[in-house]
Amino acid sequence: MKYTIKDATTGTEYICRDDESIFRAMHKSGRSIFKGGCEGGGCGICKVKILEGDYVKFKNMSRAHVSEDEEEQGIVLACCVKPLESIVLTKEI
Amino acid sequence: MAITKTIRPGLIQMRVTDLKASVEFYQNVLGLDIVGQTSDGRVMLKTYDEFDHHSVVLKQAPESGFDYVAFKVVDADTLEELKAATEAFGYPVDIASDEQPGFGKRYGFKLCTGHRIELYADVELAEKIPMLKNPDPWVEMPRGMRAQRFDHLLLYGPNIAEAERYFIEVLGMFAPEICDTPDGKPFARWLTGGNKAHDIAFVEYERPNTIHHHAFYLEDWNAIGNAADLIGKHRVKRDVGPTRHAITRGQTIYFFEPSGNRIETYAGGYAAYPDNPQREWDIDEIGRGLFYYEGELFPSFLEIVT
Known part of the structure; x- marks a missing residue:
């Protein structure tokens, strides 16, 4: 399955497979909102808030960048989550 | 060979958030060999071309990043000399308490940059080392990226x-x-x-x-x-x-x-x-x-x- 990831700030949309991270979908497009990133949940560059849509976390996120409280509020590292449906997110947390 | 007092950075311990995936990566993509596991679950690795017991340790942690690096110094007397000189420089020195199998005494201190640096003089040879007599370039064909x-x-x-x-x-x-x-x-x-x-x-x-x-x-x-x-x-x-x-x-x-x-x-x-x-x-x-x-x-x- 493929879903749409939309950045609420710029309105940019990305196609994301259900077996790849939101970060990778953005990265592959060449139009990512991130300037880079470790894609391993370690560096914190791809921290976003999920505004709409369900997702699944498949990797540990460094607690240096996302606390348990934040995680409960839908704040995640985009490289550690895959979409379960189309997603709207923002970097502005 | 212009060696001064330190021979090389011989050991690094890194924190990882996914120990299993990281170990698999070091083993199969970088091409390091797993040496073993410490009693608290850290994984020791080395390259095919290194002689010392191990050079990399991965530790499961809530955050990724750096734990410490240890420099091998030329001998035991130099180790004591450098301990005293480190203290004279102004850094309190401790004896490392976490287990590093095969390694002798390690002195450690916190550098002004916030990093833990350690010094040691003695480490055992690994079980699998490069050949010494009429040596081939490798014993077993290196894997992955063939890190040396x-x-x-x-x-x-x-x-x-x-x-x-x-x-x-x-x-x-x-x-x-x-x-x-x-x-x-x-x-x-x-x-x-x-x-x-x-x-x-x-x-x-x-x-x-x-x-x-x-x-x-x-x-x-x-x-x-x-x-x-x-x-x-x-x-x-x-x-x-x-x-x-x-x-x-x-x-x-x-x-x-x-x-x-x-x-x-x-x-x-x-x-x-x-x-x-x-x-x-x-x-x-x-x-x-x-x-x-x-x-x-x-x-x-x-x-x-x-």
């Missing part, structure tokens, strides 16, 4: 002027290359205790105790190409390269392991001698210094650390 040794590391932290002074005045290293800000403050330092172009490097950075990368040596430019193929094949997150550094002149690729720590595979580089004049970089030329083919800086390279 843990080569160097780049740490980010505050007050690298003091860190440089410690490594030169106490450990007897020298800085083959430097880069200062326009107002004359150190921006980056490359330091070595032997003939390698660098054993350790520092970049001035506000946040203490962060690591930019640790590096493994590959045989040559062909091996860098093989590493690039593996990056593509295994969907590894590449950062920069394959390219060449003007600084140290090494050939390189940077990428991230599954827990997000940056790794460099590095080949070549000039031989450093303590009597050679120092090379100096203007900060506005550092893009070319770091990435000679591209001639520009990449924001991800300077800003992403763990």
